[in-house]
Amino acid sequence: MSPYQETPIELEKDVVVLDFALPDLVTLDGVLGQQLGKSRHALGEDSREKLLKAALGLTKDEAEKVYRKAYVKAGQLTEGEVEIVLSEKKQLIRRNGILDYIEEDETIRAVGGLEELKKWLTQRSDAFTERAREYGLPQPKGMLILGVPGCGKSLIAKTTSRLWGLPLLRLDMGRVYDGSMVGRSEANLRNALKTAESISPAILFIDELDKAFAGGAGSGDSDGGTSSRIFGSFLTWMQEKTSPVFVMATANRVDRLPGEFLRKGRFDEIFFVDLPSSEEREAIFRIHLHKRRKDTSRFDLGELARTSDGFSGAEIEQAIVAAMYEAFAQEREFNQLDIIAAIKSTLPLSRTMVEQVTALRDWARQRASACLRFCG
Structure with missing residues (x-):
């Protein structure tokens, strides 16, 4: 038994790999119920659901420990102890080493302009709730924000985390690539995506997607095909994922993005962020x-x-x-x-990068949502 799959090559054909899933809400409810049996305080259904969802992604032992820790620290288990449970999740992310847990103090009010985009995000603030599932709504897949550098694309991604009340995980593609061993880079990506799924619902933030996957479809001669395999694995995961992980990506150079990223259905929406009026x-x-x-x-x-x-x-x-x-x-x-x-x-960049800005605007007029202005 091991938390990582490292099977010797001579045993690969003789070994059966079994994945033990992390506990679901039903299992966690049993763990929480055992701890609540020691408490004299009644717990409402909404507070119970928040405590359970906060522990998603933890093992059964980790959930037991964190519930006990919250009870000992506060003398009770209520909605107010959700932060203690979430702190354990942050440790899980830090141990992963490839994902960063981003905490943002700014709210959506710190964003100037972009009213249509803010409206789009606000309409989906409850998209991952049971109420949305009962209504028949599908889970949002993700969004791509294109725009001139410095126009606040990263800020809107970070403030969305506060608006939706979901953890924001940044995927650092630079940490994914590891040339120390064949297959290690692909394993890093799989582990990162598995971690994101284990603590879902969550937002997976990929900044400057154009740099992370530039040329990914044709890198066989430069790195032995590692970039191509990582690119293919990520596209497959985006297409087939069923867990509530919302992919929020930003890009400055649309011409460097592989066409597979831009086809219909990959993202729910592609927004263009222009210089402010x-x-x-x-x-x-x-x-x-x-x-x-x-x-x-x-x-x-x-x-x-x-x-x-002309300033951003x-x-x-x-x-x-x-x-x-x-x-x-x-x-x-x-x-x-x-x-x-x-x-x-x-x-300003709008004068030193005139050709790039013009090309981006021309592309967005035909393919992205109505050219929106935003800077913050």
Whole structure:
């Protein structure tokens, strides 16, 4: 018996591999019931369901230990102890080594613009509940967000985790590739996906998908076909997965993405995130200035928005930070002129990467959802 499958090659044909599944909700309910028998506090159905789902992905022994830990620490088992159970899940992710458990403090309100995308996400905030299954709705598969670098694609992915109340797991493809042994990279991917499924419902976040799988369909000459096999394994998993794992991916260069990723049915929706309009730049300035100073009335947001034409959300934020450093070095409060000076000294990506931005917009007009603007 072993948690990993490492069968000697001479025994492969003679060995039968049996996978023992992690405990389901019924089994976990029995474990929780044993612990509740020691508690004098009644537990409502909603609180019970949250405690059970929080323990999905743990072994029976791990669930028993974490329920006991929560009971000893709080003196009771209620919905308030869900965080203690989730902390054990974070340890599970850390032990995996390929997935990162991302915690985000920002909410969807920190996103400026993108009203259609936020509406799409809000409509699906309860998509993984039993109520949605009873209604006959299928589980969402995933979404791909295309856009100019610095326009907040990663931020929308992270705030979705808070909106939906689901754990956010980032898949680092750089850690997946391991040339120390033939087949190790594929095993790393399988283990990562199995871990994500074991703690589902969850969001699997892949940042810069275009770099992670660029050329994956034709890498046989460069790496012995490892990238091709990983690419094929991931596509197969996306197509056949039944567990509630929502894949949220971002990309900057659509021309580098294999066509298999972009066909209908792979993702529920493909969104294009453009540079912000003047009104949206004004909202972005308001958000970032309010984070740093409660009183923003001394700033002319309209003038700042006009001056920063062609800037992304990340570039706007960095202009504010640069202005603050300039004023801090002179031991004074930063002002409107400091921000304008920082803006004028910055050459935005929209001017240094004109061809790439134009090509991305042309592609999105025909194939992605209505070109949406967003930066945050």
